[in-house]
Amino acid sequence: xxxxxxxxxxxxxxxxxxxxxxRAINDMGEINEQTKQRVLEAxxxxxxxPSRFARNLVVRKKTRAMGYLVASFRNPYFTEIAGDLLNAAxxxxxxxxxxxxxxxxxxxxxxxxxxxxxxxxxxxMQDDDDLIKACRGIPLVMLERAGSLPGMHSVEVDIxxxxxxxxxxxxxxxxxxxxxxxxxxxLRTSPTYxxxxxxxxxxxxxxxxxxxxxxxxxxxxxxxGQAFAKLxxxxxxxxxxxxxxxxxxxxxxxxxxxxxxxxxxKVRICGIDGLTLGEAVHPTLTTISIDRHALVSNALDxxxxxxxxxxxxxxxxxxxxxxxxxxxxxx
Amino acid sequence: xxxxxxxxxxxxxxxxxxxxxxRAINDMGEINEQTKQRVLEAxxxxxxxPSRFARNLVVRKKTRAMGYLVASFRNPYFTEIAGDLLNAAxxxxxxxxxxxxxxxxxxxxxxxxxxxxxxxxxxxMQDDDDLIKACRGIPLVMLERAGSLPGMHSVEVDIxxxxxxxxxxxxxxxxxxxxxxxxxxxLRTSPTYxxxxxxxxxxxxxxxxxxxxxxxxxxxxxxxGQAFAKLxxxxxxxxxxxxxxxxxxxxxxxxxxxxxxxxxxKVRICGIDGLTLGEAVHPTLTTISIDRHALVSNALDxxxxxxxxxxxxxxxxxxxxxxxxxxxxxx
DNA sequence: CTGTTAGCGCTTTCAG
DNA sequence: CTGAAAGCGCTAACAG
Numbered sequence: 001x002x003x004x005x006x007x008x009x010x011x012x013x014x015x016x017x018x019x020x021x022x023r024a025i026n027d028m029g030e031i032n033e034q035t036k037q038r039v040l041e042a043x044x045x046x047x048x049x050p051s052r053f054a055r056n057l058v059v060r061k062k063t064r065a066m067g068y069l070v071a072s073f074r075n076p077y078f079t080e081i082a083g084d085l086l087n088a089a090x091x092x093x094x095x096x097x098x099x100x101x102x103x104x105x106x107x108x109x110x111x112x113x114x115x116x117x118x119x120x121x122x123x124x125m126q127d128d129d130d131l132i133k134a135c136r137g138i139p140l141v142m143l144e145r146a147g148s149l150p151g152m153h154s155v156e157v158d159i160x161x162x163x164x165x166x167x168x169x170x171x172x173x174x175x176x177x178x179x180x181x182x183x184x185x186x187l188r189t190s191p192t193y194x195x196x197x198x199x200x201x202x203x204x205x206x207x208x209x210x211x212x213x214x215x216x217x218x219x220x221x222x223x224x225g226q227a228f229a230k231l232x233x234x235x236x237x238x239x240x241x242x243x244x245x246x247x248x249x250x251x252x253x254x255x256x257x258x259x260x261x262x263x264x265x266k267v268r269i270c271g272i273d274g275l276t277l278g279e280a281v282h283p284t285l286t287t288i289s290i291d292r293h294a295l296v297s298n299a300l301d302x303x304x305x306x307x308x309x310x311x312x313x314x315x316x317x318x319x320x321x322x323x324x325x326x327x328x329x330x331x
Numbered sequence: 332x333x334x335x336x337x338x339x340x341x342x343x344x345x346x347x348x349x350x351x352x353x354r355a356i357n358d359m360g361e362i363n364e365q366t367k368q369r370v371l372e373a374x375x376x377x378x379x380x381p382s383r384f385a386r387n388l389v390v391r392k393k394t395r396a397m398g399y400l401v402a403s404f405r406n407p408y409f410t411e412i413a414g415d416l417l418n419a420a421x422x423x424x425x426x427x428x429x430x431x432x433x434x435x436x437x438x439x440x441x442x443x444x445x446x447x448x449x450x451x452x453x454x455x456m457q458d459d460d461d462l463i464k465a466c467r468g469i470p471l472v473m474l475e476r477a478g479s480l481p482g483m484h485s486v487e488v489d490i491x492x493x494x495x496x497x498x499x500x501x502x503x504x505x506x507x508x509x510x511x512x513x514x515x516x517x518l519r520t521s522p523t524y525x526x527x528x529x530x531x532x533x534x535x536x537x538x539x540x541x542x543x544x545x546x547x548x549x550x551x552x553x554x555x556g557q558a559f560a561k562l563x564x565x566x567x568x569x570x571x572x573x574x575x576x577x578x579x580x581x582x583x584x585x586x587x588x589x590x591x592x593x594x595x596x597k598v599r600i601c602g603i604d605g606l607t608l609g610e611a612v613h614p615t616l617t618t619i620s621i622d623r624h625a626l627v628s629n630a631l632d633x634x635x636x637x638x639x640x641x642x643x644x645x646x647x648x649x650x651x652x653x654x655x656x657x658x659x660x661x662x
Numbered sequence: 663c664t665g666t667t668a669g670c671g672c673t674t675t676c677a678g
Numbered sequence: 679c680t681g682a683a684a685g686c687g688c689t690a691a692c693a694g
Contacts, residue, residue: 006671017681022673030679047644049468052446053388054671058686073414083404086431095447097428100417115383116426221611254611280552280585313378337687348665353689363663385687389670
């Protein structure tokens, strides 16, 4: 690979000093229009591209960069958050470097980005210990999950409270046999299925016997549909279903169609997330809605705090966002 | 803001030289385990965080960074591409810095990123001249659009061919009155509606009188639904509709449901994009499918070429990807 | 094993 | 208006 064209090369080619080149390319005035043109022409000719590192090193204006790990681009929940984050981050002067952890594992994504960013953010799945190790000292803002180690900060969502409310309300509407569809996401990091916290809340509030009303499915529309079929097959008296997330819940609603099961007449379906997409299905999806805007803005508050402290070690910060039930047609 | 903690501060605090600090934090061996611990402890205590700029400046390993502008996070088409891009880019050793142009305008997004990246990529809307100006000399890989200026490279999709094929096939299936739903996206950058190239292809192949069979709608599911209602309202004999994109087409399919119009019995509906989501509606959506994988990998080829040439000015490169009709149920 | 010397490529003084 | 000097914070290459 050819040696990089530097400001010196341009200066030499244009017969001026480096500083003059700087003045020309940065539109700084205090420079003769003619010399400027000559310099610019030389830049063009040599294909000169200033080094962003050298420039940023010397310029005092701190550019803050965040590494954001997107859990999945196939679940609108995560992409909607990514979009919100990008907008809000830009407003607050953050650059966002993204990586997907859908195919790549978290550790290597973190590792790859660790030289480029000041803080990490994302929905992480790995153990705290592995995470911290992969971060090389860069602080972490964890979404929808608590961290236990120094350098870990978090914005949690009180899903438990949402589930409690939802189940209570479903009971109030007459539901007697409430089932749940859980996600098999744990299989991505562990060799065996581990029940999700959401399932834990369900069993806690749905009471005795609820554990056998749980079916596990792949985390997708299709997976949700299959799980729904399995659930009502095994328990025909099911009259309400809490679903791990909206994506799967939408699949369940569509499966109910195919199975000729009236929703919400025969079975009520309630998702978790609050996807906009939930409005596009028939019947529209009732859901435990997570305020993405609050989630993102709290997370950015933490990032800002970290940046203000020059990314030095701050005592762990924790925020919590409360979900609310978005009553639409399916429940 | 407190002065930054540098490697010198740590060295002094630990009573060693900077070089030794480097060895400790970079796990380089050739260092006494005890000193290493002492240094690490000092880093911890002072809250030392290495400057990524200084490090990258001195390390010869070139880290290539791409600025990717996401047109919308509310159309799965763009997020699916973003996901594919992130994966493929990581494999090829690119960092991807993203910005959303949904709320922010392109020029300011480009401007903000111009100091951080080596190449820009995205679905751009602005005029070539404005674009080039905002890029500050950084080369551009334009998706699904040709560029006319030096420094602009592109991966286009031969939508025209797709539309030709689709219309011919629809005719073959008996369609006589074919309508189209166009997007009003041009209103985002221009004060008045400008018909899209896709509309142009439609009119070209649908023939005389087809111009009056075009309805313009907002670029969303709801907008597609409304436009569909308007179209069949104005032209009850419509028996096929080509829709600007899948998102709007899905809206049209759902509207047909509400209007009691049989699809594809009474009206055939064909979208453009090839969204996975098109499989989740009933009837499933027939569409002119764009091979996202090919699009992304061609775009990365161009970026790689640019990087190999050290981002110097290369003659404009153009690639073309051919779409294919994905026959599903709606047409 | 550790310290010293030289830069990386750029911008900021401050003289001319 | 232009140039010379002085670093930004870090690491590679060499000494010791």
